[in-house]
Amino acid sequence: MRFKPKPFTRPVPFKCLHCLDCCRGRHVYLTLKDIERIARKGHDPQDFVTFSVEGNQIRFVLTVREWDLGCVFHDLETGKCGIHDVNPIICRIYPFMVSRKPLGIEGEKPFEYKGKKLWLYYDEGCPGIKAEGSETVISPEEIAEFGLKFERELEGTDLEGLAELIERLEGDSHE
Numbered sequence: 001m002r003f004k005p006k007p008f009t010r011p012v013p014f015k016c017l018h019c020l021d022c023c024r025g026r027h028v029y030l031t032l033k034d035i036e037r038i039a040r041k042g043h044d045p046q047d048f049v050t051f052s053v054e055g056n057q058i059r060f061v062l063t064v065r066e067w068d069l070g071c072v073f074h075d076l077e078t079g080k081c082g083i084h085d086v087n088p089i090i091c092r093i094y095p096f097m098v099s100r101k102p103l104g105i106e107g108e109k110p111f112e113y114k115g116k117k118l119w120l121y122y123d124e125g126c127p128g129i130k131a132e133g134s135e136t137v138i139s140p141e142e143i144a145e146f147g148l149k150f151e152r153e154l155e156g157t158d159l160e161g162l163a164e165l166i167e168r169l170e171g172d173s174h175e
């Protein structure tokens, strides 16, 4: 599904309806911490990490099934996320998004958080936003915090780090 950004400037009621539309056809970036958390639950990084070359950088993204572009952790039987308790930080941020630059959308304005200027959005296409019966209200502060955490983790995510992580995981499994 395509992200249809709307400015997120004040708290919004949200209730995930588990339609899992957001788990198909998406490019989900992984940080090394994401990879480690998922691997420690018994999943081999070879089965869920795909390399994506972007300019002169290599990023790690969640592997998708070829036939429907669904995430490999999307459970076809239950329709739910198979790693809900350790899913990647990007999945936790969605249906919200954090940007360092404005996207040029009507009504957007910068959100100052911990001395950083951020632009926050939500996906108008997610049926859980302002869904009937939403008991949870998501605040811009919560999402900004996740966004900064993602940025910090992504900074230290590279091939060398992945090689070290795999070595560490293998060492731990032989103990």
Ligand code: SF4
Pocket (backbone or CB within 6 Å): 015, 016, 017, 018, 019, 020, 021, 022, 023, 094, 095, 125, 126, 127, 128, 129
């Ligand atoms: S976050 Fe939105 S799009 Fe994703 S499963 Fe929940 S309701 Fe559906």
Ligand code: SF4
Pocket (backbone or CB within 6 Å): 022, 023, 024, 028, 062, 071, 072, 073, 074, 075, 080, 081, 082, 083, 084, 087, 088, 091
């Ligand atoms: S890890 Fe879970 S929430 Fe994230 S895209 Fe895959 S199935 Fe969806």
